[in-house]
Amino acid sequence: MPKLITLLVAWGLTPVVAQAASLAVTVHDAGGKPLADTVVYAEPESGAVPRPLTPAVIEQKGLKFIPLVTVIQAGSRINFPNNDKVRHHIYSFSPAHKFDQKLYSGVMAPPQLFDKAGTVVLGCNIHDRMIAYVKVVDTPFFAKTDAAGVARIELPAAGRYKLTAWHYQMTAGANGEQQVAVRAGEAATAASFALALKPPVTEADSGADGY
Secondary structure, three states: OHHHHHHHHHHOHHHOHHHHHEEEEEEEOOOOOOOOOOOOEEEEEEOOOOOOOOOOOEEEEEOOOEEEEEEEEOOEEEOEEEEOOOOOOEEEEOOOOEEEEEEEOOOOOOOOOEEEOOOEEEEEEOOOOOEEEEEEEEEOOOEEEOOOOOOEEEEOEEOOOOOEEEEEEEEOOOOEEEEEEEOOOOOEEEEEEEOOOOOOOOHHHHHOOOO
């Protein structure tokens, strides 16, 4: 509730509890299996959204990026602390944010500013199997599904929203958008997605040769 009140104030709305609304989103694949780590986000039809710009952290630990999937609002920054005993060289060639973080260790690397909406794929020049995904969106109303494929998005008010679901393995033709009419009150408005996924990539397909 404190986060919701902050968003209400930032949007110029009076933080009255009766105005609050929420979305309960369920995501599964074409076979009905719950999809964890799916990004879901809601954009109001009015187009006006606050910009709280909460920073995020993607840790490097155990020769992995943690978490695998991160979602932030455009204009936010991400810190990349290296908590491994080895150095990393992280980079992205994605159009939404191209960068090259030179070799470093510890937690003193400068944060990266992600100022354009889109999908950013992260890698490490030293450890080829390290990969992570950043979904940059133009709204602060977002969430990520849990192991049961469920996420809840808190909203400042009822109304019509465009709801989008994105998963890093979804096919290009997967239907990840729908219009929803969100009701006010404590009971969340339900929505669901069934996403078609690409075939999983094996080590032989990736050509990874170890660390």
